Amino acid sequence: MEDDKSGAAYWKANVRLIYISLAIWALASFGFGILLRPLVAGIPIGGTDLGFWFAQQGSILVFLALIFFYAWRMNQLDREFGVDEE
Amino acid sequence: MDQFTLNLLVVGASFALYIGIAIWARAGSTAEFYAASQGVHPVTNGMATAADWMSAASFISMAGLIAFVGYNNSSFLMGWTGGYVLMAMLLAPYLRKFGKFTVPEFVGDRFYSTTARMVAVICLLVISITYVIGQMTGAGVAFSRFLEVDATTGLFIASTVVFCYAVLGGMKGITYTQVAQYCVLIVAYTIPAVFISFQLTGNPIPPLGLFSTHLESGQPLLTTLNEVLDDLGFNAYTAGTSPWLMALFTLSLMIGTAGLPHVIIRFFTVPKVADARWSAGWALVFIALLYLTAPAVGAMARLNIATQFWPEGAEGEAVSLETIQTDPAYNWMLTWQQTGLLGWEDKNNDGRIQFYNAANPRMQAIAEERGWEGNELVTFNQDILVLANPEIANLPGWVIALIAAGGLAAALSTAAGLLLAISSAISHDLIKSVLKPDITEQGELLWARISMAGAIVLATWLGLNPPGFAAQVVALAFGLAAATLFPTLMMGIFSKRVNSVGAIAGMLVGLIVTCLYLFTYLGWFFIPGTNMLAPSPENYLFGIPPSHFGPVGALLNFLVAYLVSLATEEPPQEVQDLVESVRIPRGASAAVDH
Numbered sequence: 001m002e003d004d005k006s007g008a009a010y011w012k013a014n015v016r017l018i019y020i021s022l023a024i025w026a027l028a029s030f031g032f033g034i035l036l037r038p039l040v041a042g043i044p045i046g047g048t049d050l051g052f053w054f055a056q057q058g059s060i061l062v063f064l065a066l067i068f069f070y071a072w073r074m075n076q077l078d079r080e081f082g083v084d085e086e
Numbered sequence: 087m088d089q090f091t092l093n094l095l096v097v098g099a100s101f102a103l104y105i106g107i108a109i110w111a112r113a114g115s116t117a118e119f120y121a122a123s124q125g126v127h128p129v130t131n132g133m134a135t136a137a138d139w140m141s142a143a144s145f146i147s148m149a150g151l152i153a154f155v156g157y158n159n160s161s162f163l164m165g166w167t168g169g170y171v172l173m174a175m176l177l178a179p180y181l182r183k184f185g186k187f188t189v190p191e192f193v194g195d196r197f198y199s200t201t202a203r204m205v206a207v208i209c210l211l212v213i214s215i216t217y218v219i220g221q222m223t224g225a226g227v228a229f230s231r232f233l234e235v236d237a238t239t240g241l242f243i244a245s246t247v248v249f250c251y252a253v254l255g256g257m258k259g260i261t262y263t264q265v266a267q268y269c270v271l272i273v274a275y276t277i278p279a280v281f282i283s284f285q286l287t288g289n290p291i292p293p294l295g296l297f298s299t300h301l302e303s304g305q306p307l308l309t310t311l312n313e314v315l316d317d318l319g320f321n322a323y324t325a326g327t328s329p330w331l332m333a334l335f336t337l338s339l340m341i342g343t344a345g346l347p348h349v350i351i352r353f354f355t356v357p358k359v360a361d362a363r364w365s366a367g368w369a370l371v372f373i374a375l376l377y378l379t380a381p382a383v384g385a386m387a388r389l390n391i392a393t394q395f396w397p398e399g400a401e402g403e404a405v406s407l408e409t410i411q412t413d414p415a416y417n418w419m420l421t422w423q424q425t426g427l428l429g430w431e432d433k434n435n436d437g438r439i440q441f442y443n444a445a446n447p448r449m450q451a452i453a454e455e456r457g458w459e460g461n462e463l464v465t466f467n468q469d470i471l472v473l474a475n476p477e478i479a480n481l482p483g484w485v486i487a488l489i490a491a492g493g494l495a496a497a498l499s500t501a502a503g504l505l506l507a508i509s510s511a512i513s514h515d516l517i518k519s520v521l522k523p524d525i526t527e528q529g530e531l532l533w534a535r536i537s538m539a540g541a542i543v544l545a546t547w548l549g550l551n552p553p554g555f556a557a558q559v560v561a562l563a564f565g566l567a568a569a570t571l572f573p574t575l576m577m578g579i580f581s582k583r584v585n586s587v588g589a590i591a592g593m594l595v596g597l598i599v600t601c602l603y604l605f606t607y608l609g610w611f612f613i614p615g616t617n618m619l620a621p622s623p624e625n626y627l628f629g630i631p632p633s634h635f636g637p638v639g640a641l642l643n644f645l646v647a648y649l650v651s652l653a654t655e656e657p658p659q660e661v662q663d664l665v666e667s668v669r670i671p672r673g674a675s676a677a678v679d680h
Contacts, residue, residue: 011669015580018175025171029164034333037326046297047306048324055160056381057293060167060374067174067370071363074179078360083670085358 010081017073021066028054028062089483093232096487097494100270101247104498107266108251108259116531119256120187120510121354126261128361132368134261135352137268137495138503139166139343139369140376141217142224143560145271145496148377149475150468153384156323160381161332165339167370167377172344172572174366178353180579180668182362187354189347189507189571190515196578198661199586200520205593207515209570210347214504214511215544216563217348221501222549225494231425231473232490238550244498245546252502253538257355260502267495272375274492277485278476279379282386285479292382300389311385314392317400319446323385331634338636342564345572348500348507359671387471390478395441395463404438418477422470429465434458501545509538562604565632569596569639577647579669582662584651592647600639604632 032040037051045053078084113119126134144166152159184192190210194203222241229240251259276292283295287307300307312322326332343349352369353362394416395405410416410430422428430439434457441463442449453459473493476485513534518525525533570593577584577592584592607621619625621632630638656662667673 007666007670014669021171021175025168029168029336030333033160033164034326034329034336037329047309047312048297052157052160052308052324053297055157056163056296057378059164060370060377063167063171064367064370064374066171067363067367070175071360071367074363075360078671083672085360085671085673 006081007083010077010083013077013081014074017070017077021070024062025066029059033059087483089486090234092483092487093490096484096491097233100266100491100495103266104247104263105250107262108255111259111262112254113256113258113531116187116514116527116534118258119531119534120506120514121351122256122258122261124185124355124357126355126357128356128365129368130261130265131352131356131361131365132370133268133372134264134355135349135365135369136372136376137264137271137499138352139346139349139373139500140268140271140496141500142221142228142493142497144376144380145275146224146228146472146493147469149380149383149387150471151384152381153388153471154468156321157326158332161336161339163377163381165336166343167373168336168340169343170366170370170373172340173350173353174363174370176576177344177350177572177579178362178366179359179671181350181575182353182356183359183668183671183673185354187351188510188514189350189575190511191519192578193574193589194515194519196661196664197574197584197586197589198658199590202586202590202593203515203519205590205597206571206574207511209566209593209597210511211508213346213563213567213571214348214508215541215548216560217346218501218504218508218541218545219548220560221497221504222545225497225501226549228473228490228493228497232487241546241549244494244501245542245549248498248502248505249539249542252505252542253535256534256538257351257506260506261355263502264499267499268372270488270495271492271499272372274488274495275376275383275472276379277488278479278481279383279386281481281485282390282475282479283382286386286389292386293378296382296385307389308385311389314389314396314400318392318396318441319443319449319452323388331629331631334630334634334637338568338634339564341568341572341640342636343567345567345570345575346563347511347567347571348503350571350575351507351510352503383472383475387475387478392441394478395439400442404440406438407432408437410439415480418474421477422474425470427465427467427470428474430463433460433462439463505538505541505545508541509534512537512541562601565600565604565636565639566597568636569600569643573640573643573647577644579665581648581651582665583656584647585654585657587654588647588649588651591650592643595646596639596643599642600635603627603635603639607632 032051033055040050043050117123148162151162181192186192190203190206193206194200222244225244226237226241229235229243230237233240251263279292280290283292284290286300287295287298288301289295289298296307298307299305300310303310308324312324315323353365356362356365397405410419419428432439439462440458442461444461473489476489513530517533518530573596574589574593577589606618609616623629
């Protein structure tokens with residue numbers, strides 16, 4: 001690799017982005033969907049509570065948004081740090 | 087036209103399509119056979135990945151698993167989708183950049199050791215072979231139900247079709263047939279769900295229908311369902327128990343999904359690293375279409391079944407035997423009774439079938455009062471829920487035929503992906519790298535086809551003589567994927583310090599401890615009666631059931647690999663450079679054969 005410094009900075013930015021994404025990933029599924037369900041139990045939705053919605057639908061929608069956000073942001077970072085393909 | 091002819095036509099047409107695609111997309115080189123020459127569009131690959139991933143378990147079993155347990159089994163929904171987040175961020179782009187053909191090949195190069203590669207091959211074979219048994223038996227069952235052949239003949243037909251397009255087309259043929267199979271399976275899954283959601287809630291979109299108002303009772307569907315189930319003595323649908331165990335099981339399925347080799351290799355087929363990232367997103371879009379529908383199907387089917395048995399509600403009289411025999415709305419019960427998967431018995435001879443939870447003390451008191459002698463719906467196999475759904479909702483014959491084609495598409499597409507993972511591990515990692523390194527490209531292609539054919543014969547044989555433990559081996563496949571391949575691949579990318587000794591030690595510890603934990607409670611090699619401890623919560627280590635063990639195995643793998651690596655020397659410079667290079671997209675090119 002021609003530029004070790006930008007490579008290291010790029011990797012650091014990637015790892016940071018992964019940490020943020022996985023925190024949201026865990027909050028939606030393990031958090032609101034399971035362990036923190038009592039916290040959102042007061043919010044009613046279609047005959048049940050928000051925690052049930054997160055467990056059966058919300059978490060999947062959050063996962064989708066996360067993967068597309070990550071792909072978009074990484075492709076941006078690739079260009080910023082000059083490590084993109086082409 | 088009768089139902090049988092209709093089934094035959096729809097299934098036959100779908101098979102003709104798959105074989106047609108295979109002839110059009112046959113593979114001429116090893117690059118085409120193993121990775122479709124890295125020329126697959128990310129959306130196409132996403133669709134193929136969705137079909138590859140969604141097996142007979144997702145298509146046939148999942149809605150039933152959710153329907154009969156309710157909220158607690160949301161683990162399957164979150165676990166089997168959440169793994170894609172891990173795969174998209176921690177594995178897929180870097181492995182695509184590495185640009186080779188198989189998962190063990192990365193392990194072997196990154197940990198500069200043929201031993202590491204062989205341990206990875208063993209893990210891959212155990213995971214994929216256990217997984218393929220379920221697909222073949224699933225296909226056999228679908229054949230025997232819908233085409234009125236016996237399960238053995240059905241299995242042979244399924245094997246022949248897979249043989250045609252997988253051996254001929256390799257990854258290229260499999261990719262394009264999987265796209266067709268995805269279309270068949272998603273249409274088949276969605277149409278009955280739309281009808282049922284519309285019937286019950288007036289909303290034709292099932293995921294929205296689940297949280298809508300139930301037309302008949304005028305209150306939310308889930309409230310009605312909870313009440314109906316409570317009247318029959320079952321747990322409330324939306325209630326949860328033991329959240330920590332549920333979280334652990336979800337995590338186990340997530341890590342296991344991310345470590346499944348037949349899914350990982352799909353990301354080797356796209357042209358660029360950026361495409362691998364997008365492709366994981368598209369895969370989850372196509373998977374989510376089914377996974378957002380499944381919980382709606384589950385809840386609505388559970389409500390439909392309860393109201394069929396108690397047409398006047400639990401306070402009124404149960405359905406009579408005469409109605410079951412004569413009313414066309416109950417035809418599905420007669421059809422499925424013949425398969426032995428559904429059964430009832432009028433225990434108190436009152437000419438009616440009382441369906442309730444006989445284990446509930448409150449219901450036992452009511453039963454005494456009303457002269458019931460136990461739950462009379464004696465057999466209800468959860469797997470028939472999706473297959474019988476169109477019949478329960480009285481949908482036209484072509485929808486039933488479509489479900490048959492969809493179930494077969496789900497089983498065959500996953501089987502083909504698994505067979506490719508198995509055959510590439512044998513021809514590329516075993517024969518080409520160890521046994522006959524000087525083999526020519528044409529020779530390797532021939533071996534790839536021979537090992538694919540061999541894998542199909544083995545899978546067929548295992549499908550004909552299914553070891554009595556088909557359900558447990560799925561837990562084994564996920565547990566091993568979580569405990570062996572996922573941590574090793576991740577450390578190979580995210581750590582430069584983990585060396586060959588560490589990785590091998592980590593994988594072996596993950597493999598052995600996970601197997602031992604499962605065998606302790608489920609029997610040595612799952613042979614009934616050889617377990618050392620009874621599979622009950624008071625015997626489990628920290629209360630962890632064998633099916634939830636994946637994250638523990640993964641943690642041990644990480645710890646052992648890291649500590650052993652720290653105690654031994656750093657990986658050589660060229661390996662550290664390799665790690666640097668997989669982290670950076672620049673320079674990704676077509677896979678090179680070495």
